[in-house]
Amino acid sequence: MNDLDTCLSCHRDLRDxxxxxxxxxxxxxxxxxxxxxxxxxxxxxxxxxxxxxGRSGPAVSGSKSAPIPCRLDVLDLRTEKGPVLAPLETWVRDWEEAGYAEVNELGGATDRVTHACRTLRFNLSRAAGQHPAIEEFADEIATIWRTLTRITTGETAPRRIAVTCPCQQTLRITLDTRGETCPRCQTEYGHAEVLRLPLAERRAAA
Structure with a gap:
């Protein structure tokens, strides 16, 4: 049960x-x-x-040119212990212990990702009301989704902006950040609050 009456993900007050x-x-x-x-x-x-x-079309059979090298970042995403399947199945195991889900490690990587996402989505409402680590889960799922989206659409990572906390700590944020906690004074900022912080001054070149 959440005793704070605020959403652990966006930190806004919960409705009645x-x-x-x-x-x-x-x-x-x-x-x-x-x-x-x-x-x-x-x-x-x-x-x-x-x-x-995806930019120059499929390779032509019989071409004498050197084979196109694999993208290691994409290859890593596809592996069993990579940053997609491994955390998804870790959460399924975690929810299984709480009685929310069942682990299924049969089939290929795509089948296992599909099963994990379907299982977690089916049990999401229950977890949103009962699982105290739901904030960590929400952040990890959002990270996986952003990573896959940028790879498959070619989008670049959002530009980071340096702003200054009143304690003079510099925070590097993006325009779509949901919030930030200052590592120096531990002040917590929501989305609108952190965007209102003053821009950090650029240091003069040495």
């Missing part, structure tokens, strides 16, 4: 119909969308395994 939950309904919906999209994005990684894939 959301009290005792760990997540507000919009955050739960966002996680559900991410879980629904991850399997398809994961399957599309094969199209981006080689450098230049």
């Amino acid at each position: 119909y959301e009290t005792s939950r760990y997540l507000c309904l919009p955050c739960e919906d966002r996680i559900a969308v991410h879980l629904g999209a991850i399997p398809g994005l994961f399957e599309r990684l094969d199209d981006h395994l080689h450098r230049g894939a």
Whole structure:
């Protein structure tokens, strides 16, 4: 049970119909969308395994040119212990211990990612009301979704902006950040608050 009456993910006050939950309904919906999209994005990684894939068309049979090197970052994402499948199945195991889900490690990587996402999505509402680590789960699912989206769409990582906390600590944020905690004074900022902090002054070149 959440005794704080605030969403652990976006930190806004919970509505009357959301009290005792760990997540507000919009955050739960966002996680559900991410879980629904991850399997398809994961399957599309094969199209981006080689450098230049998707931009110059398929390789021509019999070409004498050197083979296109694999993208190691994409290859790592596809592995069993990589940053997609491993954390998804770790959460399924964690939820299984709490009685929310069942682990299934049969089939290939895409099948296992699909099963994990389907299982976590099916049990999401229950976990949003009962699992105290739901904030960590939400952040990890969002990270997986952003990583796969940038690989498959070619989007670059959002530009980071340096702002200054009143304690003079520099924080590096993005325009879509949900919030930030200052490592020096431990002040917690929500999305709107952290965007209102003054820009950090550029240091003069030595």
